[in-house]
Amino acid sequence: MQTRTEAKEPATPEQTLLVLLAQTGDRAALEQLLRDTYAPLRRYVTRLVGAALADDILQETSLQIFRKLRFLREPAVFRPWTFRIASRIAFSHLKRARRWQPLDEAPPEHLTTLNLNLGEPPDEAFLTLLDQVSPASRAVLLLHYQHDLSLEESAAILEIPIGTAKSRLHYGVTTLRKYLTSERKPA
Numbered sequence: 001m002q003t004r005t006e007a008k009e010p011a012t013p014e015q016t017l018l019v020l021l022a023q024t025g026d027r028a029a030l031e032q033l034l035r036d037t038y039a040p041l042r043r044y045v046t047r048l049v050g051a052a053l054a055d056d057i058l059q060e061t062s063l064q065i066f067r068k069l070r071f072l073r074e075p076a077v078f079r080p081w082t083f084r085i086a087s088r089i090a091f092s093h094l095k096r097a098r099r100w101q102p103l104d105e106a107p108p109e110h111l112t113t114l115n116l117n118l119g120e121p122p123d124e125a126f127l128t129l130l131d132q133v134s135p136a137s138r139a140v141l142l143l144h145y146q147h148d149l150s151l152e153e154s155a156a157i158l159e160i161p162i163g164t165a166k167s168r169l170h171y172g173v174t175t176l177r178k179y180l181t182s183e184r185k186p187a
Helices: 013-023 027-049 051-071 075-099 124-130 135-146 151-158 162-184
Strands: none
Touching: 013 027, 013 051, 013 075, 027 051, 027 075, 027 135, 051 075, 075 135, 075 151, 124 135, 124 162, 135 151, 135 162, 151 162
């Protein structure tokens, strides 16, 4: 049986070399890094904010990676660093969408629909359940369970205290359990 730490993919020497090369201006290395991180970031962002906003957020994320890569001091943390950038941008978009939403209207469809077309089809039940959880808890759930990051790594990516990450994870799991038990009860 594989433990959580064994399942994680540490930065390989090749990935670290790609980051170092990209930091020195190697365009091919940067393109390879962006290609390698695109699919996991797309899954995360799409499940966090919905398909309608995902492309905009990923484009902004790629631009921020390009602009700030030279300032990354530890090339081995490139992957969590990209998730942090994507999380910041996604939550910024969510705040903006909430601010412009009239109070008497339902949330925009892109904030509640988790419609994916990513090559590996997600379980429909999983996606329906994720709709029941707040975006803040959804981010912790996705990073911790789908991307197999520890709570410490998830908290660092989201720039929240570990206690907040634990409470958001607890809230998310509790919400999912309530939804599952209410679905299973006979009418």
